[in-house]
Amino acid sequence: MASGGETVLAPARAGRRALHVATGALLVVLLAALWLLPGWVPYFYVFVATRILLMGLFAASFNLIFGYGGMLSFGHAAFFGAGAYTSALVLLHFGWPLVAVIVAATIVAALLAWVIGAFCVRLDEVYFAMLTLAFGMMVYAVVHQWRSLTNGSDGIAGFPLGRFGLGLDLQLADPAVYYRVVLVVVALAAVVLHRITRSPFGLLLTAIRQNAERVSFCGVNVRRHRLIAFVIAGAFAGLAGALFAPFNRVANPDMVHWTQSAQPVLMTILGGTGYFLGPFFGAAIFVLLETWITTYTERWMLFLGVVLAVLVIFFRRGIFGTIVDGLARRR
């Protein structure tokens, strides 16, 4: 067994390194292609791509607590919305440069996640899901009814988008420029999130999903660990929302509605929870399907429902997961 293990391990390790190199090369090509995208697609698709990137980050932040941490949140839009509203309000009232705006919005979302998470992480499974849903609805109610601050159901529009900051002279009003800003920020955020999933913290988070009790008997404060993951996820959702509001030109209560919380859940399951890039892939499929199908029919949810049902029944690991697993098996 021991000697057999040696001979099996060596090629496996070499194979894994080759796989890493191939994955890295593929990602570089993908990022380069995305950077050049505005040059060769109609403008309409620059908007679609911006939306995919931001929803992808939103879904990836959700997957940190769901796919890695095993916490199914139905209230993640609260943090996306907190980011979006902070962004819109700060731009409207203070006219800060975009960099400062997204930092402020991320912090506000993280703080909100801290408050909500402190209650939610005490519970497990369906009770956790229900409590996040309840908090999500409360945040929606506040946003919808605090008219003096949020302008109610009309939302906040007409805020100016000025400088980017950091001494960079960017024409943010140009959709292609804004798209590239989004691409860079989302790519950096994805690197940070990925790094977290591979850290000791991430290892324990994965362990908590599989067996929280065993982790606590290893000397880990499971509740605190889950809370920190929840806050990180909320912060990145807030970052996505912060960039979404200027892109959307309005921050409105739809962004905080529970149906908005369902989107990262659907995207993540569509793409695959088991892989870091699954949620981004799922967001792309979701937004593209929505874009294409709604040009033919209003009933796009019906089609989405069929696609999801097929996936959940036949491809449990999601589209991205199924593809990656298929490739791995052929090797």
Next chain:
Amino acid sequence: MTPPRRTAVAEGSRAAGDVAPLLSVRGLSKRFGGVRAVDGIDLDVQPHETVALIGPNGAGKTTFYNLLSGRMQPTTGTVVFDGRDVTGLAPHEISRLGISRSFQITNIFPELTARENVEVALTAVHGRALRLFSRAAADSALHEEADALLARLGLVALATTRAGTLSYGDKRLLEIAIVLATRPRLVLLDEPTAGMTPEETRGVVELVRQLAASTQYTFLITEHDMEVVFGLADRIVVLHRGRVLAQGSADEIRVSREVREAYLGEPDD
């Protein structure tokens, strides 16, 4: 109900005058509604002692473990570990102080590799649980430490195998590796050989014997297999209906009338 009687003087308590006990339990009780699962247990365990806890099903062994390890809160009574009152602390706090346990039903991380299973515990012990940006997979010192523990359990060839696909016996051994990785001073093993083949059982007995001989650990073991108990224990404590029925050396327990009665039925009821 008969009051707890001691049929024999505990062998381990001979040292009680010289050394403070590592674990000192006084009047520990746990009630579930009207049922007293644990009913006033007093027990001292000396450093480096191996104590076996035996008793029929429902005697309160697992509940007793749950009280010691923080999984349940006692109704009354105190648990003092190494001079410190640990009664009612959370499991992670008790684990950090040096009490670690295994479970009757195998309790591992099925989707992680065997090595990662051990690294979860090592990460916690080294206080790295909240490191967000270092790469866990690049920590070769951690891998070595984990592999050394796996080697001790004879699992090192399976280090990169997913724990969920290990054989039943190997899963149980892996859990012991996780327990040891938390660097406990007091190890609570809950039926460590349950469901194992005779060969695997002998392996576990040998392992515990070696670990006990290293004088790093103090063991509390529940076990149904009397051969294992008699082979390992410095002292045997018999629980019955949540109480200490008897305690003493293997020979003393073997000939005890009360123990036979508890196991063979209850002629005095």
